[in-house]
Amino acid sequence: MAFYEVYSHPALLRYKTSVCTKATLFMIVVVCLTYIPPLLVAYRSQGFWIKRSTYEEQPVVKFQYQTLLVVATSVRGDYVAWSTFPHLNNMLGANLRIPTLSVREEDQNQDGKLDFLILKLQLPLKPEEQVYSVQLLLTFSYQLFRMSTVVMQSLAYLQHSSSVPGAKLFISGDLRLQQRTPLPHRGLYNIYNVSVIDGTSPFASAYDLDNIFGSYQERNLTTVLSCVVPVWTVGRAAGSPFELTAKIYYPNEVIRYPLIFIIFMKFKLSYVSVLLVFLWVFERVQRFVFQNQVVTTVPIPVGKPHLS
Structure with missing residues (x-):
């Protein structure tokens, strides 16, 4: 008998671990590397807390x-x-x-x-x-x-x-x-x-x-x-x-x-634009690490009973 696909949906897995593990340390490092470098990049490139700006004109x-x-x-x-x-x-x-x-x-x-x-x-x-x-x-x-x-x-x-x-x-x-x-x-x-x-x-x-x-x-x-x-x-x-x-x-x-409000928001959006790149990169890093069990965790499908 031939089978064909009538419906599909992604399966959601939750990876769990205890507090003092390599997986916890890995997540702390990932969070720091995701949110802090974009802040430094935006600050060094344009000045994050600028209240005055300049332009050039003859x-x-x-x-x-x-x-x-x-x-x-x-x-x-x-x-x-x-x-x-x-x-x-x-x-x-x-x-x-x-x-x-x-x-x-x-x-x-x-x-x-x-x-x-x-x-x-x-x-x-x-x-x-x-x-x-x-x-x-x-x-x-x-x-x-x-x-x-x-x-x-x-x-x-x-x-x-x-x-x-x-x-x-x-x-x-x-x-x-x-x-x-x-x-x-x-x-x-x-x-x-x-x-x-x-x-x-x-x-x-x-x-x-x-x-x-x-x-x-x-x-x-x-x-x-x-x-x-x-x-x-x-x-x-x-x-x-x-x-x-x-x-x-x-x-x-x-x-x-x-510095007017529109330009002030442009400086803030510069942080967001850099942050989106870091979020995209580290999301794929986390997926690779947990799916391949580079650090030990317990994968639990959503809807299944939790391990005690």
Whole structure:
């Protein structure tokens, strides 16, 4: 008589052992190897308890054509100056020197964002005047868009001095973002979208560098010129102008922002994803060990009386 299968179901076996056996020790080791390594992997790869995160973005930076120049012409404190602010120029009187100025910004990699600024300045001087130090303040429009939309006015401060009078100064550096607190992850952040220098003020205090930087440094978000490389050239001929060349780069920035719930859960899910792999592997390890009685246990089919 021929037989054929009319129904099937898997048989469930329970493997039992006493407490102090190799099988118990094996299960303790398996549980530890299943749950602890994924925790370590997730922690080492992304940081399991991160409360803040970062991203990288190249800012949109544009020179605002606002400039303040102060040049010391002797060791006794004599100076000449110039700015793009008419009120300040009127107050300078005989100390005013109007330079020739050329500015160029370039998008070197053609990605639609400017990469650096080149500013060239020639300052006319009297034959007896010599340059010992230079202070130059430039203002910029600074914007970020990837997470929150950040729009602000910022500045770069260039300064160099020497005990030997100079004929030329070349100075370069990176316009870097300074964060005291993380930026919001979305929305518009424009509380610093105001002029760093109040060019409409008729008072000299509005153009004093101490006052400008005093209020500027109170902000949570500023820019600063870093990695500065000055080259001071001596030997200016009588009647020749003092030459200043500044090259300022706009590099990518690493922006800090608070970790939002979705990204927080992504870090937690990284542990779960690694855990699933370990569960799959050690489930097959346990099946092989117990089915082949690598460690001694008592297999009991479900539904059969238990051994006493």
